[in-house]
Amino acid sequence: MEPGPGPGSGPGSGPGSGPGSGPWAATACVITGASRGFGRSLARLLAPQLGPGSALVLLARSAEALAQLAAELRSGTTGINTGSDTGIHTGLRVQCVPADLGCPEGLRRAGDALRELLQDGTFGRLLLVNNAGSLGDISKSFLDLTDLEEINTYFSFNISSALCLTSSALRAFGARPGCSRTVVNISSLCALEPFPSWALYCSGKAARDMMFRVLAKEEPEIRVLSYAPGPLDTDMQLLARTSTADPGLRQQFQRMQEKGQLIECSVSAQKLLRLLQEDSFPSGAHVDFYDI
Ligand code: NAP
16 A cells, blocks of 8 residues: 555544554544444444544444444554554544434434544544435335425435534544544445436435535535445345336346445455545545546
8 A cells, every 4th residue: 555644644634544554643533333334344343543632433323333343443453454563553443323313313423422522622533424324225216205204204214314413523633733624425326327217326426425515615625425335235236236116227226236346344344444544535526436
């Protein structure tokens, strides 16, 4: 891996020069959807990068899965070869926030936890990764989507909660002189391309990309990235290839799996980490796994 900027030296002060070679000190890092799939992989890769005074917040509904991951990260036994000394976890606080971002009570609990943590003035960096997401009922086509409550529930989790959590976190952290703030939106090709029987997912991802582009325009000091991680070998993919109403799309996902074309979460998460380390993306950009 080629060297990148050292801590505090890049345009937006990205973290160290590569996995294990330069920890992000005093960083408050929040990952939603950290209990499994891409979010869990990212947490495993990111934890060894977080230096003294840092905190990692893991958010999802499954308290047990979060607790297991937190224990693993605290002990430094990530099970992934990041090339780093597992001893560098000293001082890393890992906090679990079990919360359902699809309901007001869960979102409130998540917001309260972030506000409490982020008002700590010793943090010099904020990294918020909006990763949690869902496909919605992809067994339905557009014309089947007649239930307003179902539609609102979907958008409430997949769009509104990301907006609410991000604005709350940024307000709580504030604009501290010399500090950096980075917000990542885990996006998808579906933000750009229509997929039949995925009306909710495609429109949700498109809306999120635009929402974060507005943030980038309004707040030039904040680094904003929409990262499309590619087709990942996760529960979400399993659902895609078994439940998609459109037969052509369903078969396409099945063929991808049969041909071994799905991407390991850790491979895609590593690319995201690299993007954050280099910190040279235009703020608000949509960057795809296959483009880098
Ligand atoms: P996944 O395996 O289904 O995991 C989703 C994560 O979100 C889980 O940790 C889940 O945890 C959490 N979550 C779901 N509903 C939640 C809720 N109501 N409140 C809080 N957390 C919730 O998905 P993935 O494949 O890792 O996808 C991660 C991100 O990548 C998503 O934004 C997805 O749209 C995007 N993406 C995925 C693919 C792909 O091929 N898989 C491709 C492009 C983009 P709990 O169940 O414990 O709550």
